Amino acid sequence: MLDGLKLFLTILEKGSLSAAGRELGLSPASVSERLAALEAHYGVTLLTRTTRSLSLTEEGRTLADGARRLLAESEELESRIRLGVEKLSGPVRLSAPVDLGHHRIVPLIDRFLAAHPAVSVDLDLTDGFVDLVSQGIDFAVRYGALPDSGLKARPLGENRRVVCASPAYVAAHGAPAHPDDLPTHDCIVMRFGLHTDRVWTFQVNGQPRAVTVRGRRVANNGDLVRQWCLAGHGLCRKSVWDVQEDLDAGRLVEVLPDFAGERSALQIVYAGTRVQPRRVRALMDLMASELSGDMGASAPKQPAQG
Structure with missing residues (x-):
C-alpha cells in the first residue's frame, strides 16, 4: 500500500504516468496497472486523465494529503528504528528565491548536510510561484504576504x-x-x-x-x-x-x-496538513534561527522623509 501511495504522489509531482514511471524505473503499463489497482482498492477515481494533462479529483486530493502524512510518518518511524532517535536521515525538498537562495540559504544547507550525513536536500531556486502541495515540497522561504489559506507560516x-x-x-x-x-x-x-x-x-x-x-x-x-x-x-x-x-x-x-x-515579510511557509519529519523540522528551525537573526542585525535606521 505504501508503494502504491508513493507511486500516486510521484505521478502528481512529475505530471504524467510516463514521467513517474521513468522516475521509479517502471514501465508505463505497470504504472497504469498500479494506479488502477489503487483506484479499485478505494473504489473511486483519483485522477482525471486527458491526452495532454491530468488533474486530481476531490477524492484524489484527499488521498494525496493523507498519503503525504502516512509516508512522512512511515519514514520517521523507520529512521527512528534503524538509526536511533538522535540521527536524522532522508530527503528534504525546499524552495527559495534565486538570490536569497544563493547568498543565504545554500550556506545554511551546507552546514546542515555536514552535520547530518544521512540527509539529502533537493533545492528548487525560483522567483516564481511554487505549489508546495502538488510538487511535494516540504517548505519554502518566501517574500511577501501569504495568500494560500492551506499553508502555514513562520515569520522571519x-x-x-x-x-x-x-x-x-x-x-x-x-x-x-x-x-x-x-x-x-x-x-x-x-x-x-x-x-x-x-x-x-x-x-x-x-x-x-x-x-x-x-x-x-x-x-x-x-x-x-x-x-x-x-x-x-x-x-x-x-x-x-x-x-x-x-x-x-x-x-x-x-x-x-x-x-x-x-x-515585505520574509517567512517560511509549509502545508499545514502535512506531518513534517524531524529532518524537515530541524532544517526549518536552523533557517528560522539564522535568518531571523540576520534580519534583526541588518535592520536599517529609519531614513529621513523628503
Whole structure:
C-alpha cells in the first residue's frame, strides 16, 4: 500500500504516468496497472486523465494529503528504528528565491548536510510561484504576504527593498533625486509569474507614493536582474539582502535613500496538513534561527522623509 501511495504522489509531482514511471524505473503499463489497482482498492477515481494533462479529483486530493502524512510518518518511524532517535536521515525538498537562495540559504544547507550525513536536500531556486502541495515540497522561504489559506507560516521578519544602480549608470545618466524622476530612467523589472513588478512604492512626506516605471529589460530571475544592474543597463529594485555585498563593495549604489521603499515579510511557509519529519523540522528551525537573526542585525535606521 505504501508503494502504491508513493507511486500516486510521484505521478502528481512529475505530471504524467510516463514521467513517474521513468522516475521509479517502471514501465508505463505497470504504472497504469498500479494506479488502477489503487483506484479499485478505494473504489473511486483519483485522477482525471486527458491526452495532454491530468488533474486530481476531490477524492484524489484527499488521498494525496493523507498519503503525504502516512509516508512522512512511515519514514520517521523507520529512521527512528534503524538509526536511533538522535540521527536524522532522508530527503528534504525546499524552495527559495534565486538570490536569497544563493547568498543565504545554500550556506545554511551546507552546514546542515555536514552535520547530518544521512540527509539529502533537493533545492528548487525560483522567483516564481511554487505549489508546495502538488510538487511535494516540504517548505519554502518566501517574500511577501501569504495568500494560500492551506499553508502555514513562520515569520522571519521584514525585508527592506532598495533601488540600486551601478556607478557607470549614474555617471552616464545621473541618479533620480525623487521617485517621480523614475519614469525618465531605464528600470530593470522583475516578473513574478504573470505579474510584472512595474509599480514601485515609496514614502513621500510620510505618504505612500506609487510610481510606474518603464524599462527595456524584464526577467523572472532575480540574479539576472542584479547582473543587468551591475552591468549598467538600468536601475533595479532588490531586497537589500540580495545586494548588500555589492553595496558594501561599491559595485552598486543605493539611489533615493531618503524615500523609504516598501518593506515585505520574509517567512517560511509549509502545508499545514502535512506531518513534517524531524529532518524537515530541524532544517526549518536552523533557517528560522539564522535568518531571523540576520534580519534583526541588518535592520536599517529609519531614513529621513523628503
